[in-house]
Amino acid sequence: MSENVYIIGAGIHPFGRTDSRSGREQGVYAVREALTDAGLEWPDIECAYGGSAAAGNADIMVNELGLTSLPFTNVANGCATGGSALAASQQAIASGMYDLALAVGFDKHPRGAFNAKPSDYGLPEWYGQTGMMLTTQFFALKIQRYMQLHGISRTTLGRVAEKAFRNGTITPHAWRRSPVDLDTIMNAPMINDPLTKYMFCSPAEGAVALILASEKKMKELGADGVKIRAVAVKTRPPNSFEVFQAGISIEEGGKPTILASQAAFEKAGIGPEDISVAQLQDTESGAEIMHMAENGFCKDGEQEEWLANGWTEIAGGKLPVNTDGGCLACGEPIGASGLRQVYENVTQLRQRAGERQVPGKPRFGYSHVYGAPGLSGVAILERE
């Protein structure tokens, strides 16, 4: 029987641009915030997992945090870096080996970052040379087909972005804090049809740290913990359609998000209807729409009705989605992005989200991250 694991401390460095701090310094800032939140000191932490995609190794943080000789494992898993760090620290405690663990993710990307090299992804050079190796194209190609097959309108894409910026205005850690109206979003320069400039997130900076504890330790400390009901990370199954594919199978395959979502719900022993608040990967507007269905919250095509009726708004009645503005309002520091979603759910379940607090007493929080080359991580948290 594995141990129950709780998040007892959560810290964040505001997302966006912070010229005065390196990515790792933002990580250290987040760790200190999380320690304060949990009422702990750095020497209390028994093991750590963390990383960044472009801002260096996490284990060097011991220079600033203290040389306590703890085992500190660097995680380098692209967009799933945060999710993988969370999964590893959760397992470290569930195994009974440790009572207190740290998961940390941080990053710092300059404007216009994310230029991928074909050889890093096992692709021929012509794919990059001819201008086909752009993540933004993949998202546009995926939502374009989805819109044709399931009757999703361009206005619905715009509504997702409008909601994100509106939620960003009431979120202290968000980057974009000003509202953007639907007309401006719809009439902005087209990046890749049907997605305009305001429908994409941007490379950014930021850091998140979470402190995990065993049930025994949480009670001993009298800490304010949120239970991790399930964590699932899945890579792509055969014949799936993912970012950076010059050829796709004619057989329709599975999707890593569907696999991760089903595995997490199965482990948690609950269903989509039980979730009170969800953070879904929204690298662009279309992703949030498709991920609503892939994670089981609605059927393909129903998003049109959901968005028109405001059912994903903070006080929308059905399921608040991306309550802190998601990637669209916070930007995407790759190593920190997945943990930001978990941070937001911890904040919502503890009912400490201030102006953006979802109504009632939210019990289950759901987070989902997706990234290249086709992997998804899902975490379900519970307020007991």
Place this chain on the structure above:
Amino acid sequence: MGQKIDPNLWSDDPQPHLMGGRLPSGQIVFPMPTGDSAEGVEPYKLARRGKLWSWTSQGFLPKEPYEGPGSGPGEGPPDFQPFLLGYVELPGEVIVESRIVDARLEDLHLGMDLEFCIVPFNARYDTFAFRPVAAAESQAA
């Protein structure tokens, strides 16, 4: 005619074919794998006609390693020529990502008939593309 952007990307037939591979399982893949991954994979000439599976536009200058118009020394965004691209389903074979030429964005629709062609890419290279069958026929006439 420029050089082929990759010598093995399409066949040298008078009517060229994009080159895929046939796996031992019979599955057709694109592109043809290289190195150890090519073991047991037979080069396979893909169909020249297919149907549009999805599409988008590229409205801004891509970053490195893009080598098309706008990327050269002394060039920039004003030199960039926006282009269309998409996925084309080759019936019974594989769905390939390609440039779409001789078409306007507003004309593209799911399932439209497209045909393989070779197009100039930059001062040095040609690349492959698909174009509407109607456009191909009017040019041949």
